[in-house]
Amino acid sequence: MIELTLTEIAAAVSGTLHLGDSGADASQAVTGLAYTDSREVVPGGIFFAKPGEATDGHLFAPAAAENGAAVLVVEHELPELASVPQIVVAEVVTALGELAGEVVARVHAKGALRVVGITGSNGKTTTKNLLASILGRIGETVAPKESFNNEVGAPLTMLRVTDATRFLVSEMGLYAPGAITWLAGLAKPDLGVELKVGLAHAGGYGGIEGVAREKAALVTHLPADGVAVLNIDDRRVAAMAEHTTAGEVLWFGLSQGAQVTARDIELSADGTRFTLVLPGARASVAFKVLGEHHVMNALAAAASAHALGVGIDDIVAGLEAVTRAERWRMEVLGGRDGITVINDAYNASPDSMAAALRTLAKLKRPGGRTIAVVGEMAELGEFAGEEHDRVGLDVVVLGIDRLVVVGDGARRVHVSAMREGTFFSDESQYVDTVDEAFELVRALAQPNDTILVKSSKVAGLRFLGDRLGESFA
Numbered sequence: 019m020i021e022l023t024l025t026e027i028a029a030a031v032s033g034t035l036h037l038g039d040s041g042a043d044a045s046q047a048v049t050g051l052a053y054t055d056s057r058e059v060v061p062g063g064i065f066f067a068k069p070g071e072a073t074d075g076h077l078f079a080p081a082a083a084e085n086g087a088a089v090l091v092v093e094h095e096l097p098e099l100a101s102v103p104q105i106v107v108a109e110v111v112t113a114l115g116e117l118a119g120e121v122v123a124r125v126h127a128k129g130a131l132r133v134v135g136i137t138g139s140n141g142k143t144t145t146k147n148l149l150a151s152i153l154g155r156i157g158e159t160v161a162p163k164e165s166f167n168n169e170v171g172a173p174l175t176m177l178r179v180t181d182a183t184r185f186l187v188s189e190m191g192l193y194a195p196g197a198i199t200w201l202a203g204l205a206k207p208d209l210g211v212e213l214k215v216g217l218a219h220a221g222g223y224g225g226i227e228g229v230a231r232e233k234a235a236l237v238t239h240l241p242a243d244g245v246a247v248l249n250i251d252d253r254r255v256a257a258m259a260e261h262t263t264a265g266e267v268l269w270f271g272l273s274q275g276a277q278v279t280a281r282d283i284e285l286s287a288d289g290t291r292f293t294l295v296l297p298g299a300r301a302s303v304a305f306k307v308l309g310e311h312h313v314m315n316a317l318a319a320a321a322s323a324h325a326l327g328v329g330i331d332d333i334v335a336g337l338e339a340v341t342r343a344e345r346w347r348m349e350v351l352g353g354r355d356g357i358t359v360i361n362d363a364y365n366a367s368p369d370s371m372a373a374a375l376r377t378l379a380k381l382k383r384p385g386g387r388t389i390a391v392v393g394e395m396a397e398l399g400e401f402a403g404e405e406h407d408r409v410g411l412d413v414v415v416l417g418i419d420r421l422v423v424v425g426d427g428a429r430r431v432h433v434s435a436m437r438e439g440t441f442f443s444d445e446s447q448y449v450d451t452v453d454e455a456f457e458l459v460r461a462l463a464q465p466n467d468t469i470l471v472k473s474s475k476v477a478g479l480r481f482l483g484d485r486l487g488e489s490f491a
Contacts, residue, residue, distance in 0.1 A: 019064075019177050020121055021049045024089060027064070028105045030120035031091065031113035038100030046103075048088045052114065052177040054170055061086030064117075067093070068110050068170065075110065111169055118173035119204040122186065125179050126206060133205050134322055137190040137198055137236050138213025138249075139229065140370045141315040142167060144307065144347065145213060146189045148319035152336030156328055157184030164345070165364075167191035172201050185326070190236060198235040209325055210236040210264065211247040211318055215254040216369040225401070230254040240264035245325045247318060250276045270321040271314065278321040285310045285380050287350070287358060287468075294320055294337075299330040306341045308348040308360065310380070311373035346480040348374070351487025356383065356466040359490060361483030366395045366474040368405045372412055378470040379416040386466025387419035391459055391482065393473025394427030403430055410434025413446075420462060421446040424455045425477055452482045460489055 025044045028035040035044060050062030056078035059065050065082035067075035067090060079090050079099055089103045090096065091113055096104060107113040125131045134149065136142050143165045150161035160183050162175040167189035179186055190201040202210075215230045237246040237258050244264040249255040251271035259267045270278040280292040281300075289306040290313055305316055316337050323333050342349055346364035358381070362374050375390060382388045390413055398405055410431040413421050423432035423446070432448040449455050459469065471483035 019049060019051055020124060020180055021047045022121075023047055024103055024105075027089065027117060031105060031107050031116045033091065033105040033107040033113060036095055036100075036104045036106060038102070038104065040101050040103050042103045046088075050088055052117070052174055053082070053087075054114070054174070056081040056085065059085040059087050062088050064089050064091060066091045066110050066114050068114070069093070115169060115173045115200065115204050118176035119206075121179055122176050122205055125181060125183060128181065131179065131183055131186060132209070132326055133186045133188065133207040134209045134211065134326075135188050135190050135202055135205055135207035135236050136211040136213070136318075136322075137192070137233050138211075138255075139192075139216030139233075140365075140367055140373075141213045141312075141318070142189045142191065144312055145211065145315040145318045146187050148307075148316055148337055148340055149322050150187050151340050152319060152323045152328060152333050153185040153187070153326070155332045155336055158182050159185040159187065161187040162189045165189065165191070168193040169197070169200070173204065176205060192229065192232050195232065196235075198232055199239065202236050202239040207236070207240065207244070209245045209247055209322055210240050210262070211322055212237060212255045212258055213249055213315070213318055214252050214369060216367050226254070230257075234258045234261060237262035237264060247321045247325060249314070249318070251314070266325075268321050268325050270317040276317075278317050278324060280313050280317060283310060283313060285377070287381050287383075294330070294334065296320065296324050296330055296333070301330050301334050303334050303337055305337055308342075308350055309362075309373065309377045311370075311377065312348065346483065348377070349483070349487075351483065352469070352490035354490045355464075356386065357463055357490040358383075358468045359483060359487045360468070360470045361480060361487060363393065363471050363473045363477070363479035363483050364475055366393075366472055366477075368395065368398075368408065371395060371409055371472055374470055374472045375409075375412050375416055375418065378468060379418060381468050382419075383466040383468060386468060387464065388417075389420040389422065389459065389462065389467055389469045390418045391422045391424065391455060391469060391471045391479065391486075392428055392431050393424045393477030393479040396427075396474035396476045402427075406430040407434040410436075410446075411438065414438040419445070422455055422459055422462075423448045424452060424473070424479060424482070425450065427477065428473070452478055455479075455482055456485050456489075459486060463490065 065087040153159040246262040246264040250269040352359040473479040
C-alpha cells in the first residue's frame with residue numbers, strides 16, 4: 019500500500035482515531051497491507067475487524083495486535099487493546115472499500131496507473147489470470163488472488179497498489195444488487211471488460227435481463243477516454259455499446275465484426291492451438307489452458323492488453339505462460355492407464371456446464387469413453403429445475419458415454435437424461451454423496467477414459483476431482 023498517516027487513513031474511512039496509550043502520533047505513517055484475517059497480519063499491517071455470519075472479527079483483534087498490526091479498524095473501541103491505535107467506523111466493510119478507493123485514486127492521479135475492471139457471468143478469474151500474465155511482462159501488475167471479486171476481496175486487492183504499480187486488474191463479481199456500481203466506483207477503471215451475461219446468480223436478480231443490467235454498470239462508469247472491451251458474440255453484452263460512457267469500444271469474439279478474434283482453433287487434451295488476430299497483426303498461440311471456451315477468455319485478455327498498448331509478441335508470450343485457468347478450473351489430473359480427470363468443480367453455471375460438457379465430448383480418446391460427474395449448479399433460483407434438466411439433455415445430445423449425478427440438488431440431471439430414453443440404467447447413475455461417487459467412478463473407469471467433474475463450489479465435487487486425480491495418478 020502507499021504510505022498514509024493514521025490521520026489520512028481515518029479521514030479516508032470517515033472514522034475517529036483513538037491513539038489510547040499506544041504512544042503513536044497521528045502523523046505516524048502506515049505502509050503495510052490490509053487484512054481481514056488476523057492470522058495473516060504481519061508487522062505494520064492494517065487489521066479490519068470485519069463482522070461475519072459465523073463470528074466477529076473484533077474477537078480476533080488481539081491476535082492481530084500480537085502479530086504486529088499498526089492500526090485496528092473497528093466498529094467500537096476496544097479498551098483492552100489501547101496499546102494499538104484504533105480507528106472507529108460505522109461499518110468495517112464499507113471502510114475497507116473507502117480506503118481502497120482513496121489509495122487507487124491517489125496513485126491513479128499521478129498518471130502512470132491503468133486500471134482494468136473485469137466482469138461477466140463466466141470466465142472472470144481465468145481472464146484476470148491471463149491478463150495479469152501478459153501485463154506482468156510490461157510492468158508491475160496487481161491482480162486478485164483466486165476469486166477475490168466481492169466487497170472484501172476486491173478492496174483488499176486494490177490496497178496492494180503502490181506508486182510503482184503500472185496496472186491494476188480488478189475482478190468484479192455480482193455478489194449483491196449494486197455490487198458492480200460500488201466496485202467500479204472504487205477502482206474507477208480505464209478499461210471495462212464485459213465477458214458474458216448468463217444465468218449465474220440469476221435467481222436473485224429477476225432473471226438474465228436483471229443480471230445484464232447489473233453487469234452493464236461497469237461500462238456505464240468508464241471515463242470518456244476509456245475503452246469498453248465487449249464480447250460481440252453475446253447479444254446482451256453487445257447491447258452495452260449503446261450505453262457505455264467510454265469513448266471507444268473494442269470488440270472481441272468469434273463472430274463477424276470482432277476486431278480481436280481467433281482462427282483455426284484446434285482442441286486437444288494438451289490445450290488449444292489457434293491463430294490470434296488483432297488489428298494489424300496475427301500470430302499462432304499454443305494455449306495450454308484446456309477447453310475451447312477458454313479461447314474467448316484469451317481473446318478478452320488479448321483485447322484488453324492491445325487496448326493498453328501491449329504488442330502481440332508479449333500478448334502471445336503471456337497467454338502461453340499460463341498452464342491452467344485456476345485451481346479446480348479445467349484442471350487436468352490423472353494419467354494412469356491413459357485415464358484423464360478434468361476437475362472443473364469450483365464454479366458452475368448453465369453456460370460453463372454446457373461448455374465443459376462440449377469439451378469433454380471433443381476429448382474422447384480412441385478406445386476410451388467419456389464420463390461426466392455432475393453436481394448442483396447453485397444460485398439459479400426459479401430457473402434451477404429447467405437448467406438442470408437441460409444439462410441431462412446436453413449429456414445425451416453430446417453422446418457422453420456415462421453420467422454420474424451427485425447430490426439431491428442435481429438429481430434432475432439424472433432424471434432428464436434417463437427420460438430421453440437413450441440411456442440405460444447403468445449409463446446414468448445417481449448417488450447421494452461424494453464418497454459414493456468416488457467409489458462408483460473408481461470402479462467404473464477403464465483405460466483411456468476421460469472423466470469430467472463439474473459442479474458449483476457448494477456441492478464439494480472439487481475435492482472429489484482431487485481424489486479421483488490422485489487415484490488415477
